[in-house]
Amino acid sequence: MTPIHVRTGSAAHRGLQIAGLAAAAGALLLGATMEAFRVGQLTNVMIFAIAISGLNLATGYTGLLSIGHSAFFGLGAYTTGVMVVTYGAAPMTTIPLAVLLCAVLGFVVGLPALRIRGLYLALVTLAVGVAFPEVVRRFEDLTGGAAGLVIRSRQLAPPEWTGLTVPQRGIWLYWVSAAALLITLVLVRNLTRSRLGIAMIATRDNEIAAAASGVRLATVKTTVFGLSGAVTGLAGSLFAMYVGALSPDGSFTLLKSIELITGLFLGGAATLFGPVVGAFAVVYLPYFTADLASGHVSGVIFGAVLIAIVFLMPEGIAGVAGRFLGRFIRIAPHENQGERP
Template sequence: MEIQRGTWTHRALVVATGVAIALVLLWMSGLAPFRVNQLTNVFIYAIAITGLNLATGYTGLLSIGHSAFFGLGAYTTGVLVMKYGWDPLYTVGPALVLCFVVGFVIGLPALRIRGLYLALVTLAVGVAFPELVRRFEDLTGGARGLVIRRRLLNPPEWTGLRPGQRDVWMFWLSVVVLVIVVLLVHNLVRSRAGLAMIATRDNEIAAAASGIRVAAVKTSVFGLSGAVTGLAGCLFAMYLAALSPDGSFTLLKSIEFITGLVIGGAATRIGPIIGAFAVVYIPYFTANLNPSNVSQGQLSGVLFGLALILIIFLMPDGLVGGISRLVGRVATLRPPPAAPAAVSSRGEAT
């Protein structure tokens, strides 16, 4: 079955999909607080992986240090709230600017190096971030961590939610931010800038020969990628209310982001969301399958490895790519027909 983009059938499917997603989200928000918090964690991870997807998936800049951006955004929110009395939502702006600038600077080596060598540079950034947090103990709390008072993270009055409904507030805040981020990335990828990103990823020499400013693309995308992942860090600080350099901002977090991106599907819009579900729920469900002589971390690592191996061999484009191919056997989406060229009074096409 073929469906043409822009037809009533296509629009009806889009509306039906949107309504179904809204109903599922409403149902999710009414679950037990533990389940709601799990889903909030999924959406925050999805935002962070979306940021990584901009650099690695769409532009080909392999990064193993995005945990640093995640932590930088989280600590920016934590410090501004606890040390300077900022409203948590107002900390998002400074965190975005700071993470963009740091990402832009870290992206400068991408002008000279690429591939594995660039990955090593980002690896050094990821390793250095926890050490910097410990060094500036007066500001960040050092190894002891930084705890944000719960009363400072209560839902705003305009939401109509009670202080005890912080889990519902964080759920919907994460959903709204994720939707905005996905829509912005969708529009970016379809724009001229998005085409320049993809061209840079596929062939830098050909992109430069076509007039694309490869240096500007690399540095700006790396900055934007860091800002999006830092935004996820802001939400994580509001959600967890306790920050520790050894807990959530080590290289293990970067590996989780990369794993989620590979499982969901790089250079796809919804791949980061599917990957975030995998990153959060695989360790949770494997806890009940845990033999007494195997630690939960070991079993989760084994299952992550098996999942990656299976996906690489069976679905190289991730779960989204595999599902798209299966759906393509049943229905295909065609672009709208090209508009006929206008004809002048002389009979010439214009």
């Protein structure tokens, strides 16, 4: 079957974009009508998708393997938790500070990437991920230490202008997470199509050739790590509002980093919607395997499913879906796209 070629910017292309947006809006509206537990699951999926999108910038698009993104996730969460509990800040107002602090941490973590790469860089990020829970325990007066930090429901109440009450904070966070995910996807799309995005991909594919072509590797690596940390920190801030209870041994250990990496490669690295698909897989697959068996057998089945997906779909679920859709519709660049004045 000969695929239909659609040029970017054409009426047909805009029609496909509008149809996609309408389908996404319909899915979100449908999700908002579900029972509270299901709404909470979908909120968790969107938060995970944002976090994986941050990891995707560094690992997927730039080739900087990071095993320590749980530290960015945790820093964003604890920034919101401390600001709300200790200083009485409104939850939404803590997001900019969480994003800023995680961007700074990402920039600092990215500095070793100027000298090392590959597995050696992964070990550096691994050290950051391991150190974060210990730092949280050390500052017990601020973070609650090993006992954790609890954010009361009334402190997470929706803003008064929404007309929502404390028991309705789940639906409020659902829409906030949806808006944050949409903004994140748009920013990632625009970034990867910009000059910096081209430099990121060139750095991933061949650093020597990229440097010879004029790419400033130091600037690209540190900038990307900063942006990656900021996006993952945004997810951490939303996660603190979602769970309302933070513990260094709960959601911010290396297991969280492994979940993020698993979601990235299951969904599809260096793809726009791969993090969304990967988030669905990471959140829902354990539920499905638990229905098939219980105890350790459930974990074995979950591992087997992961191995099967990676073996059969090395480019990720989103990559396979994109290749399948490419048999029917192919988006071709505009004739003048890429021309320089």
